Amino acid sequence: MTQYQVSAGEKKFIGWHLLTAILALAVGSLFGPLQAFEHAGWDFYPYIKPLIKSYYQGLTVHGVLNALVWTTFFIMGFLTFNVIFGLKRPLKNLTLNKVGFWMMVAGVVAAAIPILANEATVLFTFYPPLKANWAFYVGLTLVVVGSWVEGWGLFMTYFDWRKENPNERSPFIAFASILTSLLWQICTLGVAVEILTMLLPWSLGLLETVDPQLARTYFWFTGHPLVYFWLLPAYISWYAMLPKQAGNGKMFSDSLARLSFWIFLVLSTPLGFHHQYVDPGVPPAWKFIHSLLTFGVFFPSMMTAFTVVASLEHAGRKQGGKGALAWILKLNWKDPSVAAQLLAGLLFFFGGIGGLANASYNVNLVLHNTAFVPGHFHLTVATGVTLSFMGISYWLLPYLTGKQLWKPKLAVAQSWIWFIGMIIFSNSMHVLGLLGAPRRVPLGLAPYVPAEWNSRLFQVGLGGAILFVSGALYLTVMLMTALNKETVKEEVQVPIAEAMQDPALTPLWLDRWAPWIYGTLALIVIVYGPQLVEQIANIALTSPGFRVW
Amino acid sequence: MNTRQMHIDPYERNWMIFSAVMLVLFAAAVSVAAFGMGIEVPAPEQRVDPRTVATDPNSPWSNPGLREVSPGKYDAYILARAVPQWEFLPKELTIPAGSSVSFYVTSPDVQHGFKIQNTNANFMVIPGQVSKLTIRFDEPGTYDFICTEYCGSGHGIMYGTITVTP
Amino acid sequence: MAKKDKEDDEFRPTGTIAVLAIFVITLIAIWATIYMILVGRGGTL
Numbered sequence: 192m193t194q195y196q197v198s199a200g201e202k203k204f205i206g207w208h209l210l211t212a213i214l215a216l217a218v219g220s221l222f223g224p225l226q227a228f229e230h231a232g233w234d235f236y237p238y239i240k241p242l243i244k245s246y247y248q249g250l251t252v253h254g255v256l257n258a259l260v261w262t263t264f265f266i267m268g269f270l271t272f273n274v275i276f277g278l279k280r281p282l283k284n285l286t287l288n289k290v291g292f293w294m295m296v297a298g299v300v301a302a303a304i305p306i307l308a309n310e311a312t313v314l315f316t317f318y319p320p321l322k323a324n325w326a327f328y329v330g331l332t333l334v335v336v337g338s339w340v341e342g343w344g345l346f347m348t349y350f351d352w353r354k355e356n357p358n359e360r361s362p363f364i365a366f367a368s369i370l371t372s373l374l375w376q377i378c379t380l381g382v383a384v385e386i387l388t389m390l391l392p393w394s395l396g397l398l399e400t401v402d403p404q405l406a407r408t409y410f411w412f413t414g415h416p417l418v419y420f421w422l423l424p425a426y427i428s429w430y431a432m433l434p435k436q437a438g439n440g441k442m443f444s445d446s447l448a449r450l451s452f453w454i455f456l457v458l459s460t461p462l463g464f465h466h467q468y469v470d471p472g473v474p475p476a477w478k479f480i481h482s483l484l485t486f487g488v489f490f491p492s493m494m495t496a497f498t499v500v501a502s503l504e505h506a507g508r509k510q511g512g513k514g515a516l517a518w519i520l521k522l523n524w525k526d527p528s529v530a531a532q533l534l535a536g537l538l539f540f541f542g543g544i545g546g547l548a549n550a551s552y553n554v555n556l557v558l559h560n561t562a563f564v565p566g567h568f569h570l571t572v573a574t575g576v577t578l579s580f581m582g583i584s585y586w587l588l589p590y591l592t593g594k595q596l597w598k599p600k601l602a603v604a605q606s607w608i609w610f611i612g613m614i615i616f617s618n619s620m621h622v623l624g625l626l627g628a629p630r631r632v633p634l635g636l637a638p639y640v641p642a643e644w645n646s647r648l649f650q651v652g653l654g655g656a657i658l659f660v661s662g663a664l665y666l667t668v669m670l671m672t673a674l675n676k677e678t679v680k681e682e683v684q685v686p687i688a689e690a691m692q693d694p695a696l697t698p699l700w701l702d703r704w705a706p707w708i709y710g711t712l713a714l715i716v717i718v719y720g721p722q723l724v725e726q727i728a729n730i731a732l733t734s735p736g737f738r739v740w
Numbered sequence: 741m742n743t744r745q746m747h748i749d750p751y752e753r754n755w756m757i758f759s760a761v762m763l764v765l766f767a768a769a770v771s772v773a774a775f776g777m778g779i780e781v782p783a784p785e786q787r788v789d790p791r792t793v794a795t796d797p798n799s800p801w802s803n804p805g806l807r808e809v810s811p812g813k814y815d816a817y818i819l820a821r822a823v824p825q826w827e828f829l830p831k832e833l834t835i836p837a838g839s840s841v842s843f844y845v846t847s848p849d850v851q852h853g854f855k856i857q858n859t860n861a862n863f864m865v866i867p868g869q870v871s872k873l874t875i876r877f878d879e880p881g882t883y884d885f886i887c888t889e890y891c892g893s894g895h896g897i898m899y900g901t902i903t904v905t906p
Numbered sequence: 907m908a909k910k911d912k913e914d915d916e917f918r919p920t921g922t923i924a925v926l927a928i929f930v931i932t933l934i935a936i937w938a939t940i941y942m943i944l945v946g947r948g949g950t951l
Contacts, residue, residue: 284947314890318850318890320850320851320867321850404869404870406867407866418888443919444752446747469863471865471872472784472868472869473784475774475781476782486763486764486767488902489759494757497751497752497755497756497926500925501752501919504921505917511920514921514925515924518923541932547766548940549932553774554937554940555781556861556942559855559864560853560855627855628885629855629886629888631854631890637897638899698746701746729812730837731787733867733868735791736866737822737823737850737892739822739823739893751918751919751922755926762930770941773941777945777948778950779944779947779949779950780951858947860947873950873951876948891937
């Protein structure tokens with residue numbers, strides 16, 4: 192069976208996304224272990240002082256490059272691929288998408304300059320009144336707007352497809368990618384308003400003072416759905432690609448996969464107050480309402496857990512797997528793409544548990560801003576998402592370049608090393624958080640650390656060191672693959688797990704956009720509107736900027 | 741094209757029902773803790789001008805510290821600041837066991853966090869806002885309170901101590 | 907389009923139930939532990 196041929200120009204364009212993403216990961220990941228080492232009391236920052244002035248500058252580089260740049264570039268590239276390949280048609284206007292991409296690149300450069308000059312050591316949450324150089328805010332704006340432009344290019348491509356195929360079910364990977372891109376366009380309005388109405392004019396000197404509480408409300412309007420923007424591309428791969436790779440399995444339920452994506456669209460934005468449970472300026476009643484919606488958005492992740500595991504079980508049974516759990520061993524663990532994503536999914540289970548605890552209203556009093564939080568999101572964005580993206584790149588890069596993957600066994604080892612390093616790192620971070628250790632502190636130097644934390648702090652450093660080895664292996668495999676003289680014997684087959692039930696049988700209401708979009712916007716207006724109106728009406732522009740790093 | 745009935749596998753349907761029930765029970769549990777046991781998150785208390793809150797003689801934070809409002813009941817006005825140096829004012833509090841203390845914390849500069857170890861006091865400190873929670877200290881001993889939000893280079897050294905005497 | 911195989915009709919995701927059972931037991935145990943820490947520390951009003 193011959194597959195749809197993505198044009199050489201489009202492959203190259205997707206490849207540019209991958210390249211930028213991996214470069215960001217390479218630089219950002221250098222600092223990850225340095226943070227971990229600080230906890231263990233191994234202070235390397237004095238040695239790199241000419242380049243990076245402090246732990247916090249390093250932490251800003253790590254957070255911005257890994258959580259924002261690596262993810263966003265990889266995601267836009269992957270979504271673009273999914274739309275083209277899923278719809279079997281070229282982008283409507285490749286030039287428009289290129290404009291978006293280069294805006295994003297320009298944004299990264301603009302933000303990187305002040306970060307590297309120690310003029311934007313505000314971490315990736317950039318809470319005012321910490322005040323960065325204006326170029327930092329311009330850079331973030333360009334990245335966001337560039338990603339919107341790329342998204343518009345994808346929407347236009349989809350509209351054309353729909354016009355020509357009014358009665359077909361949209362192919363799942365294209366549908367889910369368009370939805371992810373749409374979710375991103377809606378939720379980033381928060382941070383766009385924050386930057387354009389407050390932070391940018393303030394950093395340029397046009398505005399003297401800002402309202403830090405309102406800024407947090409804007410920020411978290413974007414901040415939680417951002418998590419789903421990271422996660423949904425990994426889910427797309429887990430639902431619709433991984434079962435095929437793992438043993439020729441089928442997607443267990445096309446309808447429920449779509450339903451869970453719709454619920455993500457509707458529920459992932461109107462619950463941002465669950466990041467602000469302990470903010471003084473938000474009434475508890477609204478926090479509580481957002482907490483209920485947060486419990487609600489956990490539901491489609493539970494559905495995802497079922498459908499994905501069942502699809503994998505289908506693959507395992509096909510390969511002769513028996514028993515309640517032994518079928519897992521029959522999955523294609525030798526394929527680095529499979530190993531990476533299975534291990535990512537396994538740790539993501541625990542990421543989900545920690546996330547649910549964080550988001551459980553007053554339970555947040557135990558966990559807020561403790562080491563539990565970075566422990567949690569290193570299982571989600573830094574493993575569930577990142578390790579999955581690494582796994583995807585193990586077939587995507589050979590597909591795009593026609594080069595043979597360099598040393599697949601090493602790539603399998605890389606995934607396992609990440610898995611082990613992350614277990615050690617993340618488990619100790621969670622425990623430290625429960626013991627009361629704060630996040631964003633080089634704990635090796637903190638004056639209030641009791642002796643009982645020490646063994647855990649050492650494990651954080653150890654986990655960081657193991658993760659560093661894994662990250663270096665990943666970059667080596669990617670680099671050597673790109674330089675590989677050996678080409679693939681035949682074109683890499685894109686793994687697509689067909690649905691067990693013909694998608695044409697999926698009900699029509701799961702393939703209609705308008706009602707879901709109206710519902711999403713209505714819910715946002717209902718559960719965000721009143722507080723936004725009140726906080727904006729009572730805006731207190733009383734905080735001048737500070738540069739305290 | 742007709743709208744068709746959605747096909748759901750019976751195992752998956754049961755899983756969805758189970759998931760929904762479990763999430764409802766979790767929501768019920770946090771509601772009991774919040775509305776039955778009074779374990780609540782902070783509510784809007786008061787707004788202040790961060791530019792003057794530490795200096796205006798009418799502001800309690802111009803003279804931060806402990807005030808006994810009635811026997812065994814205290815108000816603690818605490819200033820969290822990064823300028824001129826990273827510190828809580830006051831850095832030390834002493835109260836007898838069994839005391840109930842309402843903490844009123846604000847910042848004249850950047851955002852901070854306030855977490856008293858081994859208690860449920862854990863909240864953001866945001867310039868322009870006053871954060872308040874009330875904690876009862878029954879066990880004698882020392883309780884560190886630490887800054888939990890990045891507030892500049894000295895964030896990691898910012899802490900204070902509550903001593904609860906028998 | 908996807909063909910419906912006979913063996914697909916007979917496929918019952920029993921292993922999935924086993925995996926997810928382990929997951930939810932862990933989830934409930936961890937969540938309950940943290941919840942009990944919260945409750946043990948008492949009120950905030």
